[in-house]
Amino acid sequence: MTDVIKSSVTITVNGRAVEARPGELLIEAAERAGTYVPRFCYHPRMEPVGICRMCLVEVDGPRGATLQPACFLKVNDGMNVVTDSEKVKKAQDGVLEFLLANHPLDCPVCDKGGECPLQDQTLAHGSGETRFVEEKRHFVKPVEIGELVLLDRERCIQCARCTRFASDVAGDAQIAFAGRGDLIEVAPSPTQPFDSVFSGNTVQICPVGALTAKPYRFSARPWDLEQVESTCTTCAVGCRVAVQSSGNRLSRVLGVDSDPVNHGWLCDKGRFTLDSVDGNEASSDPLQASTRITEPMVRRDGVLTAVSWGEALAAAARLLRAAAATPNGVGAIGGAALTNEGAFAWERFLRGVLGTDHLDAQYGDGLDAALLQSLPAATIDEAAGAPVVLTLTGDLREELPILFLRLRESAVRYHRDIVELAYGASALRAVARVSLPVRPGETHLLVESLTRADGGVPHESVVHEGDLNAARRLIGETGEGLVVIVGRANLAEDASVIETAIRTIAERLPRAKFLPALRRSNVRGALDMGLSPQLRPGRGYDASSNGRDTLAQLEALRSGEQRALVLLGGGLLGNVLDVAGAREALEAAEVVVVTGHGGASLAYADVVLPAAVQHERTGTVTNIEGRVTAVAAKVVAPGSAWPDVAIAAELAEEFGQHLGLTSVEQAAKALEDATGYPALSALHDATSDGILVGREHDRVARRPLDPMAFPGIRSTETVGLGAHTGATSFVSASAAPAPARALLERVRAGRGANVPLADAYSLRVNLSRRLYDNGIAMQGSPALANLRAVAVLRLNHFDLDRLGVVTGDAVNVVGVRGATRLSVALDDAVPRGTTEVAFGALDAAGDDVLRPILDCRQVVSQVRLETK
Amino acid sequence: MSHFRVEFRQRAEELIALYPRPRSAMLPLLHLAQEQDGYLSGEAIAEVAELTGTTSADVRGTALFYDMFHLEPVGQYVVAVCTNIACLLAGGVEMLEHASATLGCSVGATSPDGLFTLEESECLADCDVAPCVQVNHRYVRTNTPAAFDALVEDLRAGRRDHDVPHHGTLIRVRRNGGLHAPRTVVAAERLEARAARDARATETK
Amino acid sequence: MATLSAPRIVTSRAEFADSYTMSRYLATGGYVALRKALTMFPEEVAAEVDEASLLGRGGAGFPAGRKWSMLRKAPVSYLVVNGDESEPATFKDHFLVERDPHQLIEGIVIAAYALQVTQAFLFMRGEFALGLERVQQAVNDAYDHGALGAKIFGSNFSLDIVVHPGAGAYICGEETSLIEALEGKRGFPRIKPPFFPAVTGLYGEPTVVNNVETMSNLPWIVENGGAAFAALGAGRSTGTRLFALAGRVRNPGVYEVEMVKNTFRDLIYDPAFGGGVIGDAAIKAIIPGGVSAPWFGPDLLDLPLGQDEVAEKGSMLGSGSIVVLDETTCVVRAAWRITKFFARESCGQCTPCREGSGWIERVMYRLEHGGGRLEDIDLLLDLCDNIAPGLTWPPQQTTICVLGPSIPSSVHSAIQMFRDDFVAHVEHGGCPHD
């Protein structure tokens, strides 16, 4: 997709002819031509408002040359612009002087001091002394407007960047201008704190120190910070970030403007959970996620005991060798947190050295990896630019927040259509053209009818015929222009329900493209590296494999068929639906855990091998759309933790085998040489937007960093706002034969999904993901600890009325395996006959509430509510 | 659960129905909330947010743009004394000082008995009876200290209830009437008229 | 001597105590013009208004007929009538909405018919509680009478008028800010271009915004013809116009005066109008068109009340308010109070307006109340220049709307005309008048 400049106009800037795109903003056209116009309110990722008046330039018009805001004015042919006249200079100096009049000038104690656009402008243009001798405007000094953000109104210059971000970009207008004149202030509602999951972006784009982030406040001075560009692996969107540290301590993560991915934005989880990398120093219990695992350990007399790497590797090898002696005796689960190189190394070890095909990077909470690989793929850009998007996912704001922002922008700013299959609460609902309510276990039925011209309304469905018809019209009959986003909306529903629906869409609408909404960090990369029974490194596929996926391995462990398990990461117990079954399986097995964080799984570990985690290792990762980007180490891993590649390679040595992967670089090279997967290329191009696997590379030229737009980021080549420069093929894809690829017809038919009808007194359960879940990052992050989801049952008002309860009432929740007590809340986004609960939400006692009482073998889980 | 009482909620819905978009009813709804409560409570703001499809922060911020909305309780009578240019020249500042003394409260504050809130206002567009005084946005035309004091007596005694209702009540006349024709019918009328006009235009050419 | 021969076009019912009622309106020829208009083609009605050369009465003085004709090429969606009247010392719309609401409504229906608009909004200043009630009552009565609503007077024309109360913000008189307020938002003016109401107005659709007085003239124009209106006044300034006379005059009030044929002096001194200055003091200055206008000295009292005549001398008739400052008036105090008004009413978007108004106000306060420095005078001029570069007339601006460049008008005028007074304030350490 090359965005060729089709037509252009010529304008004159300071007497020089400049080519510009018709309709382009003058400030942009001038900047590309090398004339930088000063600014404050303008931000390249938001609609201009032209209110600060800093960018005034002289433009010829019918009434002679007048001062016009360059940020708001669109160029047209023949426009004559002067940016350096005395008049312009006086106007701009005047604006700057006005801005400083009420500004407290408390730079020495301000977080922004040293990287402040206002400070920079003042140094560049301002006069040395102030003519303002009056009393300045006073406000109470910083007020906490949310869990993460503080507001100092005295420093505010009323540029409206934060309020516009909140209302226009994020759609959470939880802060807004209040008042008038020079008393105008940014303010939250007294009843609703600023708890948007995007709140940190307002801090990042604030051109002064009015908004500061609580976790970062006073922790560093800009000039002490060192920075690397990297990729966030908190979820699988793969936002580009600038990671900054002061010495060996992580200080801050800022969003880098990657044109194809995040546009400079980050979610608060990605931005603020860096404190989980440091670990909570007071925490030494290996069963806690807040503890960093820094030394190798083996279990001695029932207790995990720190040992040397040599001892630990020997113990692990001994254990695995013994188990591997029986056929199908070993397997591995996890790996989504690894880099591509780490995953590749482990795949080589597991398949090549241990000879097992039982490996799976998902925890039974994802989708059939081979099916996903077989689908025509869409990029994030393609989804955000598609005329119609169909979503079969949970709330994307909670699952993949920046993908949500991109889709929201597509709907709100570019008026494109979103058709949403609505399982429960969803932030996209407000902007979706059509929202079709679906109850657990019905997606495939609804899709069956949605993709047929004469589909009618499925039996027992809660969908309105008019909506269904509208959705059908939007989706079309071939899928042309349609991007389907697919994920696991409901963890208490068997994956086969959505998988069946995906197959139906792929078959009926052959031109549709798919974007998988798998959410766990580098899960896409791990699958691409073959950490799934039928997949092979470099997106290879082998239909003949009979390897076990996660659920099958747990079953085999329980039955004793499989004896040992390598856990790549400590997330199994936190994510698998059947916790009791998983515990039983771990109990029965010999377990080697490779992890950087503590966790409940370590209670079953026989050997623990400490690994470096994000921001401590280099390599590449692959996001949901298959974009390979580099991750960089900013700090040194604590204790004697090693990078994953090294651990796999050294363990192989214990078996007398050389993987030939003695460094990340070698692993990337081996991978690229063998399969063409662009790991080495991406690694060598560490400050770029990466490379899409399997696509002719379309490079976006980055342009010089504008510190006004991205204050705090301090490298010169890190902003990707430039034009597509066309297909610059720079991928050194080797001549390696492309690995076999999964094709839809070759991927085994999905399990049938015949859902029994619910009985009248039971509610089908929708276990949906929350951003602030109970995962390792959240548990390890003091900054976000208070924001973790609490357990409540959300119900439609019909169901509340039927039960005779109101929001806040507690009810008994009876499942197949037991009962618990929870409070209810009204939520009409939840379809009738369904109750929605956040996955992994904890009750007041800190225990996981719902998973223990559900039976995960059912296609749809149900509970009964009792009010007595 | 509605914070608006039944009658007010019904009026709120009528107001919203007057406009092509619900948010347009923002100012009328805030006036309505103020009529019910005398000021804008957090609950009222939340309800207006819900009715107009926005957030509490946005409604609060919008309300605070306008001088007539109070986010804290005020007296039953809000007394506004203009000191802008015409009134300044006619003793508006002195009138404001006098009002402050009579009511026993400073500008911006509420009298000890909780009955009066005193405000210094900008021009109230009644400059021929300067200095201009409004109580609850009613012109009381008391441009001498003695007249002002008499007015305060009358207000205290409830003798002005007929023309100075309690704070928050703005328009006591309820709208009745309206287009009462389906918009589609009206649109068809317009199309017809336009076609006729175009025909006339080509004729005259 | 004042010319008093002109007909009373918008104040004809001023004598009647019940002038605001339907019965009085009907008894005095009300809704006759509307019936007549409905027998004409819409473009004929518009042509009469065009011929009348009715200049907008809201401040900018743009001819209503021209505004409409620019629009009638594309369908107009909404008619918005501006009754926000908040320009200090302006109180003529207050008179019209309270005393003759039916005339206003009739005018609105006529305009809507000419524009073929079926939805009109009458935005009224929130502080006009009585006016709001009278207008709402009149609207109700007009619906009952068949002068409003579906198929007006049996014609094929329907119109709905919604009376929309403002809530206390001067800036909402500015037409794009008014539109924002009508959309339920803060009254932040929009940037023109591209947000000319005529193109992208209410809800982004073409919208005509006209002032209350502009509308109130329409029944007479339709009844008597545009030519009869144009025969009054001279040049572009035709018809009569309401002037709100205030300040140091014996008889402040709203007067309907034939344009151009009368001068500022006539209006201020004629016994039929202002009746002279209180205590027969000498005039020090007048503010000719609302506080946004630059001041005139007594030397310009004989200037005719005409739009172009006043513009030529570097000011404007603006909102039709004339404030008389006499020799007892402290000009520093007057200019300070006006700046305080702008500082309070700035919407707060544009840096120069938001910060400039507050800064200038504080310096003016110091000068008036003690603590002024000589260099403050030039500082004031330079700050003014940073809001309205060059301090020319009509002004240039560094802001979005013209509230910005209105701020300097008084301060600049006062310094230009009475610099000595400023110096005296500095030397005296405060106001010598106190």
Ligand SMILES: Cc1cc2nc3c(=O)[nH]c(=O)nc-3n(C[C@H](O)[C@H](O)[C@H](O)COP(=O)(O)O)c2cc1C
């Ligand atoms: C700051 C400012 C305040 C204004 N206030 C008013 C007002 O109160 N009433 C009014 O009719 N026009 C006001 N205007 C003028 C309007 O923007 C607009 O020009 C006018 O309503 C058009 O109507 P007209 O053409 O009939 O005069 C104001 C303009 C500005 C810049």
Ligand code: SF4
């Ligand atoms: S000039 Fe003043 S009132 Fe006008 S838009 Fe700018 S800040 Fe608002």
Ligand code: FES
């Ligand atoms: S007005 Fe253009 S950058 Fe603020």
